[in-house]
Amino acid sequence: MNQKIICQNKKARHNYQISDIFETGIVLRGNEVKSLREGKGNLIDSYAIIKEGEMFLLNSYIGPYSHTTNQLDYDPRRKRKLLLHKAEIRRLQGKIDEKGFSFIPLKMYFKSGKAKVEMALAKGKRLYDKRESLKRKTLNREMEREGAIRFRRG
Numbered sequence: 001m002n003q004k005i006i007c008q009n010k011k012a013r014h015n016y017q018i019s020d021i022f023e024t025g026i027v028l029r030g031n032e033v034k035s036l037r038e039g040k041g042n043l044i045d046s047y048a049i050i051k052e053g054e055m056f057l058l059n060s061y062i063g064p065y066s067h068t069t070n071q072l073d074y075d076p077r078r079k080r081k082l083l084l085h086k087a088e089i090r091r092l093q094g095k096i097d098e099k100g101f102s103f104i105p106l107k108m109y110f111k112s113g114k115a116k117v118e119m120a121l122a123k124g125k126r127l128y129d130k131r132e133s134l135k136r137k138t139l140n141r142e143m144e145r146e147g148a149i150r151f152r153r154g
Helices: 030-037 086-096 127-153
Strands: 003-008 016-026 047-051 054-058 080-083 101-111 114-124
Touching: 016 086, 016 101, 030 101, 047 086, 054 086, 086 101, 086 114
Parallel strands: none
Antiparallel strands: 003 101, 016 080, 016 114, 047 054, 047 101, 054 080, 101 114
16 A cells, blocks of 8 residues: 555543544645645544535644745645545435534545545544543553563573
8 A cells, every 4th residue: 555644632542432444535635735745644533424415524633835935825624625435425424413523534645646534434532431441451562572471581
């Protein structure tokens, strides 16, 4: 797979229980593409909505391009359209109508020269769910460490 990762939402898997992952294209302006190639993207606190049969990514940050002269009308957190087929959007709308589901971006990357966003259909975790998953992760890490220590001694 020919992917160059631009940015990731690292807290997404901690804060949300992910049920479905899908890939979308994104509509960008010329300077935004150049800015992403410089690595000036951020997906923290961003989410997507479906409005009038189209999906939009909100609150994602793409910094201004360093070599441009006209930055007066540029909004780095503007609403960006995500590219999906109508049938996919209808299917996802049916799932979002269920209680507690939302669309969150996991990562943004270039694939064959085109900017893509990996989106997830997710449900927010409660505090006790976060604690439980952190405890499980710590226990797994300790068991792996102990297994590696035993293997080296024996």
